[in-house]
Amino acid sequence: MTHIENITLKAFKYRLYPTKAQESALDTTLILCQRLYNGMLEERRGAYKKAGKSLTAYDQMKSLPEVKAALPEYAGVNAQVLQDVAKRLDKSFKGFFRRIKAGQKAGYPRFRGRDRYDSFTYPQPSQNSVIGDGKHVYLPKIGNVRIRLHRPCAGKLKTLAVKREGREWYVVLTCEVPRAEPLPATGSEVGIDVGTTWFYTTSDGEFCENHRFFQRSSRKLRVAQRSLARKPNKRSNRRKKAKERVAKLCRKTARSRLQLHHEEAKKLITNHDLICHEDLNVKGMAQGNLSKQIHDVGWGQFFQILSSKAAEAGRRVIAVDPRFTSQRCRICGHTEKGNRASQANFRCLSCGHSENADVNAAKNILAQGLRFVAQRTSQEDACHEKPQPAGLG
Template sequence: MLLSQKFRVYPNRAQSDALAAMLRDFCKLYNAGLEQRIAAYRTRGISLNYGTQAKELKAVRAADDGLARWSFTAEQQVLRRLDKTFKGFFGRIKRGERAGFPRFRSASRYHAAEFRVGDGLTVRKNGRLGFVGVPGEIKVKQHRPLAAEPKSAILTRQNGKWFVVFHVEIAEVERRAGECIGIDIGLSSLVALSNGETIVRPNWTKCTKKGLRRRQRSLTRCRRGSKRRTKMRARLANYSAKVARKRSDFLHKLSADLVSRFAAIGIEDLNVKGLARGMLAKEVNDAAWAQLTAMLRYKAAKAGSALIEVDPRGTSQTCPECGTIKPKPLGERRHRCECGCDLDRDVAAAMVVHFRAFGFWPGHGLQDSSGRVAA
């Protein structure tokens, strides 16, 4: 498993200008590669791939002094990025999904570049970073040690701030023995456990709605192209980023707590994209189910825990005592069955998830957690 570790970097003004110029040149290269692919297919019916375009990169750098000052391997990653975009487009077409053709990128929306550590990006002995074409060494706030020697990294710009994301490879972890739990992810209770615990969803969007609306109105009043509109747009982006950080911080702490307490976790394999297009789209996006699942997945692998995803169909309609189907509307928050079972709807669903994941009801069996997992 590849683990990503993100750190804030603090370039000075000259370094920040150089990094911004590098992203602009990479954006030009991306758009030029896209234009070449379109022209080749329209004029000669040829579909270009990464290998064909990478062979021409040396000649392009020789003719363009702007590209020649940056890392060659980083520019190769730009062409790989374009190739992945086309593969994803044709993959969605093949699966019958809706897919938009790859588009030209604006320099104002091109915010990331990938590097090979040791080739284009160097981690100095003093902990600072060196980039090919960028003057001096860039300060980085490494608030925690790297889990292993990084092999690649992504430089990214977010709301005017610079970050570096290192990719490190972690060795296998021995799966630990311990208690198992079933989890139901919902809206009223963000997480309900099969042992009866519930965690209420912090309504981040509702709590920040007033401040968000005020900033959106201020942006709408500004004249397009004015300096004030640029400032208001940055103000709105910073506020939205603050809300996202609060959500991410809560989910990190919640997922870390669950993984530390339980050796095996059963969750629903939800189609979050489909649910986010329904009538509860705002609530589903605010709950960030996909983000929580992703955090549980990599933290469980890192800690030696097992994460088992089960079919979510009927979990909230099945009685955990007798197994009969008890249909309930979404507004009914208690599960009451003729067998006498009376539970919170989400807790009952978590018990059903537990049974589907481990084959026994909570408190009625043991699980063999021996084995090795990749982390």
């Protein structure tokens, strides 16, 4: 049991540079997997409608030799890749039934178009898949494809997934690695107040800039989207190129935002033992007037990355109830809407305390998190915790 607890999975994503022949083979593999996925989905639906029978992944994997006999092109696809298609579909159905049981919006598995099926997986790759020279990765039935190892890959290789993003190809290596040692204690705790003016503000008075990546790219994106809208023929090459330009701009924005989130999360985890932030309903907030700004700043992704890095580093991240943190005076505890004189200024109407509104909120968030820590009888290392909602006090 101790050995299992000391092992974790880590994914390494690298860019591939296939030749034209290899790119054609990758495209063909994706198309065949997409057709197989849709065929298996139709088989499951038909079996249930006609005979009331629910097929399993194992049932469908047993029929793969018959598929290869009837359709010779499938002989050019690795057998385990085809088996993984059945497992992927089975996972979709299990998620569907789980959501029904939980009373959530179910979302029945859908047929996938070519644009919506963009990856395939080798579930049991060779440990020597990355060639010794570090410049190629071996993909069965495709060959040695050039790879850019921008960071070292370590651990026991568990799965190898090939993914297409636009016209670019990537490989994701999921490896079993020893769990990292916790970072040394710093004795520092911090509360962070996120927003749209500043990305976040700490209880120490540090302000992190909101780079507004989507807003910066909005002009180019608007031009590209208008160009796409002027090409109604969905089968034309000009429309495909225009669509790719839009997708490329969106990918660049998302990657820039992701990089910022990783950098800021790493900085917070390195410098503090305890990080407290608001437990925001980001999805609900994104349906209001500030939806575009909230989607641009990406709080949900940032909190998820922060929690993941904390678990790896042995730090603690606590999500506290956000209510009244921006209206409560951190000195006397007086809570009133009028305390927030403006977006940037806080002035308590009871004791007269004056401070930057975001810093005051961050200090309230930290105090609430520390109260929660003090009340807990059993301490859990490096977990993302949610205390019970606090009152006005």
